[in-house]
Amino acid sequence: MEVGRFAPSPSGRMHLGNLFCSLLAWLSARSAGGRVVLRIEDLDPLRCPRAFADEIERDLGWLGLFWDEGGSLGGPRGPYYQQERTALYAKACGLLAGRGLAYPCFCSRAQLHAASAPHREDGAPVYPGTCRALTEAGRAERAKTRPPALRLMVPNETVAFTDGHLGRYAENLASDCGDFILRRSDGVHAYQLAVVLDDAAMGVTQVVRGADLLSSTPRQIYLYRLLGLPVPRFYHLPLLTDAEGRRLSKRDGDVSLERLRQKYTPEEVVGRLAFLAGLQPAPAPRTAQSLVEGFAWEKVPREDVRIPKGLF
Numbered sequence: 001m002e003v004g005r006f007a008p009s010p011s012g013r014m015h016l017g018n019l020f021c022s023l024l025a026w027l028s029a030r031s032a033g034g035r036v037v038l039r040i041e042d043l044d045p046l047r048c049p050r051a052f053a054d055e056i057e058r059d060l061g062w063l064g065l066f067w068d069e070g071g072s073l074g075g076p077r078g079p080y081y082q083q084e085r086t087a088l089y090a091k092a093c094g095l096l097a098g099r100g101l102a103y104p105c106f107c108s109r110a111q112l113h114a115a116s117a118p119h120r121e122d123g124a125p126v127y128p129g130t131c132r133a134l135t136e137a138g139r140a141e142r143a144k145t146r147p148p149a150l151r152l153m154v155p156n157e158t159v160a161f162t163d164g165h166l167g168r169y170a171e172n173l174a175s176d177c178g179d180f181i182l183r184r185s186d187g188v189h190a191y192q193l194a195v196v197l198d199d200a201a202m203g204v205t206q207v208v209r210g211a212d213l214l215s216s217t218p219r220q221i222y223l224y225r226l227l228g229l230p231v232p233r234f235y236h237l238p239l240l241t242d243a244e245g246r247r248l249s250k251r252d253g254d255v256s257l258e259r260l261r262q263k264y265t266p267e268e269v270v271g272r273l274a275f276l277a278g279l280q281p282a283p284a285p286r287t288a289q290s291l292v293e294g295f296a297w298e299k300v301p302r303e304d305v306r307i308p309k310g311l312f
């Protein structure tokens, strides 16, 4: 049985991009007769209060995107809030460190950004490996002044995969990405680790998300392999842009759900999203359920999708 998921980060209200992604994740799973899990990605407790997660649930329900397990609904593979799953993440960190694959890193954010190292496609610096070579004594010395982050050592290896929507994608772990963080110095576990452990533990077979996460996927596949976990199928979605071609962000208050709910019915929002997704020729009102039968990945565009002026 196919299992899809919603994996929202409740650091604010959902915006159009999140809705677009949620609708397509739901349609992809439902059209395959599959189940949908809701996992709340609230790893950073300061940024993700529970009230925001509850609001996301209400917004998904308003759109008619019902899930089978997870969130406040609970279920057999819970808990479904990442804040409550830290024991699992800590165990994996211990395992990887024990195998000599992860090491403490004392570099500050300022040091990392000051380094003239090459930058990844997403703008983050490729870690130059500064703390990889520290001796035990050097680590102990540094630990007196600063709690370390934990970093995963990556080999000079290319990870390639075929995205269900965008096709083949490959990255060299060493040169394109570099050793990456598993746990921050403040003890918060990293998204890259948590998402892999959780999708595996929750039986997820298909991951549908924005193309901004495409370049995270080789790192995640590498982790799946290291941990001996089954790799799901990935479908990355084009990103939505405004009429001028700028990518949407949470700062765009005019497209937050709060505004949308005042202005439109759920069917009007879903119909417009379905139009942007190539699932219908005009932005006519639709229920999410009515789109299941006609859903096919081939209809969905692969390039960024411009939202015409006045559509929302």
Ligand code: GLU
Residues within 6 Å of the ligand: 007, 008, 009, 041, 195, 208, 209, 213
């Ligand atoms: N929590 C992430 C977000 O809201 C999504 C992560 C994922 O789908 O893998 O952007």
